[in-house]
Amino acid sequence: MDEPAVVRIFDTTLRDGEQSPGATLNIDEKLEIARQLARLGVDVIEAGFPIASPGDFEAVRRVADEVGRGDDAPIIAGLARANQADIDRAWQAVKGARRPRIHTFLATSDIHLKYKLKISREECLARAAEMVAYARGLCEDVEFSPEDGGRSDPEFLYQVLEAAIKAGATTLNIPDTVGYTTPQEFGALIAGIREHVPGARDVILSAHCHNDLGLATANTLAAIANGARQVEVTVNGIGERAGNTSLEEVVMALYTRPTVYGLRTHIDTTQIARASRLVSAYTGIPVQPNKAIVGANAFAHEAGIHQDGVLKNPLTYEIMRPETIGITESKLVLGKHSGRHAFQTKLAELGYDLNPEDMNRVFERFKDLCDKKKVVSDPDIEAIINDEVYQPVELWRLEHVQVSCGTSMRPTATVTLRGPDGIVREDAAVGAGPVDSVYMAINRIVQAPNVLTEFSINAVTEGIDAVGEVTIRIEGTNGAHGRHYALNPQFGLRQRTYSGHGADTDIIVASAKAYMSALNKMLSARKEEVGG
Ligand code: KIV
Numbered sequence: 001m002d003e004p005a006v007v008r009i010f011d012t013t014l015r016d017g018e019q020s021p022g023a024t025l026n027i028d029e030k031l032e033i034a035r036q037l038a039r040l041g042v043d044v045i046e047a048g049f050p051i052a053s054p055g056d057f058e059a060v061r062r063v064a065d066e067v068g069r070g071d072d073a074p075i076i077a078g079l080a081r082a083n084q085a086d087i088d089r090a091w092q093a094v095k096g097a098r099r100p101r102i103h104t105f106l107a108t109s110d111i112h113l114k115y116k117l118k119i120s121r122e123e124c125l126a127r128a129a130e131m132v133a134y135a136r137g138l139c140e141d142v143e144f145s146p147e148d149g150g151r152s153d154p155e156f157l158y159q160v161l162e163a164a165i166k167a168g169a170t171t172l173n174i175p176d177t178v179g180y181t182t183p184q185e186f187g188a189l190i191a192g193i194r195e196h197v198p199g200a201r202d203v204i205l206s207a208h209c210h211n212d213l214g215l216a217t218a219n220t221l222a223a224i225a226n227g228a229r230q231v232e233v234t235v236n237g238i239g240e241r242a243g244n245t246s247l248e249e250v251v252m253a254l255y256t257r258p259t260v261y262g263l264r265t266h267i268d269t270t271q272i273a274r275a276s277r278l279v280s281a282y283t284g285i286p287v288q289p290n291k292a293i294v295g296a297n298a299f300a301h302e303a304g305i306h307q308d309g310v311l312k313n314p315l316t317y318e319i320m321r322p323e324t325i326g327i328t329e330s331k332l333v334l335g336k337h338s339g340r341h342a343f344q345t346k347l348a349e350l351g352y353d354l355n356p357e358d359m360n361r362v363f364e365r366f367k368d369l370c371d372k373k374k375v376v377s378d379p380d381i382e383a384i385i386n387d388e389v390y391q392p393v394e395l396w397r398l399e400h401v402q403v404s405c406g407t408s409m410r411p412t413a414t415v416t417l418r419g420p421d422g423i424v425r426e427d428a429a430v431g432a433g434p435v436d437s438v439y440m441a442i443n444r445i446v447q448a449p450n451v452l453t454e455f456s457i458n459a460v461t462e463g464i465d466a467v468g469e470v471t472i473r474i475e476g477t478n479g480a481h482g483r484h485y486a487l488n489p490q491f492g493l494r495q496r497t498y499s500g501h502g503a504d505t506d507i508i509v510a511s512a513k514a515y516m517s518a519l520n521k522m523l524s525a526r527k528e529e530v531g532g
């Protein structure tokens, strides 16, 4: 029997995904995620938008050089608007990869042509052809995307796509940029392109769907059913506004329903859970509990009838096994008497492979926690790892925090921080509550104006001794412009959001750590933005 045909997975977590508010990633975090994407087996990593900032350029260049070099390395793509400066910059960033790709885009819908680009259809057609040819002069692998393809006049879209093929595009990606289409419409659009655009059957057709109506996965599957053989996706479905099509949903739909699609991917599904955790930890965007495939409840059975059925035979209520996506049932219960070997075995079971330095720090934290809790659960360990390992570069370090508060006194905090220059500074402040007083004392030292836009606290496990995990978001207030918006002056200058997380059995300490994590992220991002 013939092998089923392959659908290529183009992952844009590091580009479209990073455009989610608050998802700002630094270069090391991008590299770590890119390594996991390579382990996952994606065919293409879109590593960023190199012209957006020196930091974006450097991240794409390093992903190309460090993850894109091996024999089996994925293609590394860099995004560029359809102009020479963007394309040159993208090429400089990706050219170190074994298989580089330039992904250039130009809007084709009348709305975008009239109000955003202020050009005619003729100018659009000419520019698309000229810039694809220019990119092709630099790189053999060129992808062209007609932005807002889902709302473009199909007849005009066909003309632009034909011109792009003639100019040398090797992949044509059709974006439903604003998540407007329905599965029937989007499937028909792909079928129409295959039928009406000369040469469309000789290039790869790709789908890039946004989730504004919650239809991104359905639209992507409809595109596949109509001949798309590349799909653009993100881990956990993060991305602009309501996000992009989620990688795990499309991959597991193809995997679970082979008789419907008869297609396969190159993805190692057992790496999905780990990729999901990593992306969530680094972006600070939690996965909703009922999220398909990777949500905490995706394999949880609550109703008695369901539990009874699953115990008799998992097939009664489970269409996928948790092991298939890399969730293994834990056999080891850890506590005070567990040694390093048991701890390492547990980490391997959970899918972590830490370097010796991180391992030492995490093990020390685990031992501390054992003094406070009898049984340390898997979520406790994951919270420690998130807190110790998945953190931004520590420009400012929290050395000490102390708070006095109660019914008859004003909450007062004293904090001690070590600065980037190695000098230890101490200050104190009175606030509206204990957390407020800590944040005010930190502000007095760090002097990085910002607004706290979100604060959430979550007990990792049940019980009074639970570890508390705090996630916060802050927005810079003195000129940290959102670069994706800054590229397009019509949106005005918008501030970027930075997330931070911290975990501790003491929630005030967890809150202080979360704030330091967000501040460090903001300050490092500013350094990267200016190429520092
Ligand atoms: O949504 C979109 O149109 C995009 C393009 C740049 C492919 O992200």
Ligand code: ZN
Pocket: 016, 175, 177, 208, 210, 240
């Ligand atoms: Zn997009």
